[in-house]
Amino acid sequence: MLLSDTTATEVNRSKLYLLGGGFTAGYTTMLVGLNKAWYAEQERTDFHFFNDNRQWKQVDKAGHFWAAFHQSRAGIDLLRWAGVPDKKAILYGGLTGIVLQTPIEIFDGYQSDYGASVGDIVANTVGSAAIVAQELAWQEVxxxxxxxxxxxxxxxxxxxxxxxxxxxxxxxxxxxxxxxxxxxxxxxxxxxxxxxxxxxxxxxxxxxxxxxxxxxxxxxxxxxxxxxxxxxxxxxxxxxxxxxxxxxxxxxxxxxxxxxxxxxxxxxxxxxxxxxxxx
Structure with a gap:
């Protein structure tokens, strides 16, 4: 059974603004730093995809799943901390893993030695979906x-x-x-x-x-x-x-x-x- 929005307390706007500002600043810093530290000296090309699904015995895909799950888990709980109604916190916070991981794939897509990975995108999406599904079904992990x-x-x-x-x-x-x-x-x-x-x-x-x-x-x-x-x-x-x-x-x-x-x-x-x- 899905949680009703009426079960949540009133939204704490101060916490929500603090959370939004902190996320925006941190997210921007991460993108700039990642671009300079990881991609600045690499040869770039037009955006393209690269099939790496057979590489590393898919351990890297398990890592993407794990990271996206816990990023979305944190997003959900931070929205709850700000008083966002529970169902909205789950649905919006559950996107956090996808939002944080997608820029990496975009940056990868411009690298000549590899490219954006559909497998990584799928693993990120499934990781975020896994926490959302559990929260909606059981209200816990x-x-x-x-x-x-x-x-x-x-x-x-x-x-x-x-x-x-x-x-x-x-x-x-x-x-x-x-x-x-x-x-x-x-x-x-x-x-x-x-x-x-x-x-x-x-x-x-x-x-x-x-x-x-x-x-x-x-x-x-x-x-x-x-x-x-x-x-x-x-x-x-x-x-x-x-x-x-x-x-x-x-x-x-x-x-x-x-x-x-x-x-x-x-x-x-x-x-x-x-x-x-x-x-």
Whole structure:
């Protein structure tokens, strides 16, 4: 059932103006900075599309989904903070991920070495739609996309592409990135259920030996790029919310990250593997 606008409190215009001004300033700064730092020295051409759907074993697409989901999640909750009626907050705030991610694709579309990616646009849209759908259906997030990372030896092979520092590798080294869907099982059960509401089950996806973007590039360099699938227990951190705004904000931010835990992995090279603690 959709939420009715009558359930919301009166809009706080001061907060709404503050939010709008801050978003506009930050958004403009991001676009200018991104254009100068990432694209200024690259050769440009007419706008065009580039099909990269077979590259990086689609781990990059999982990253787009994760980012758009949480950007839209933040947009929804910030509009709620400003007192925007709940249904409008969900629908308008849910566009945040698309609004933030689309300029990147536009900039990419003018680069000679690649172009705008339809796959990225789809992943962004699905990520934003996923939070909107959950909020409209359940008025809460029951399936939380999460991210985890560990360093790998592959970044040493191509540090200019996969990163030379930890922060760069966390962003660029797809071999160490794992994207999860953490299911809060307790939210699907009846209130009288004795299942611990803080315990979730996470399904993860990653890849290894993806040193070059294309399958042929990996093969010619002697790498056997392959997908990895995971199953792991997880914590529903939002279950531990209290009265402290600082505490709740910390939980909100940390809920985007998968808590290190034992994990069962499957991949076609090694079969089943058990990790005593997986990041």
């Amino acid at each position: 029951r399936i939380m996309p999460k991210y985890s990372f560990h360093t790998t030896r592959y970044s040493d092979v191509r540090p200019n592409v996969l990163g030379s520092t930890f922060s760069e590798q966390a962003l660029k080294d797809y071999n160490g990135q794992t994207y999860w869907l953490s299911l809060n099982l307790g939210d699907f059960l009846k209130e009288e259920s004795k299942y611990p509401k803080w315990l979730s089950i996470a399904i993860g996806y990653g890849a290894e030996e993806v040193v070059y973007n294309s399958p042929s590039g990996n093969r010619s360099a002697g790498f056997d790029a392959h997908r990895q699938f995971y199953l792991s227990p997880d914590l529903n951190l939002m279950h531990f919310k209290g009265k402290s705004k600082v505490w709740n904000t910390a939980l909100y931010l940390l809920s985007m990250i998968k808590v290190p835990a034992p994990a069962l992995e499957y991949n076609r090279k090694s079969g089943l593997r058990l990790h005593s603690l997986y990041f």
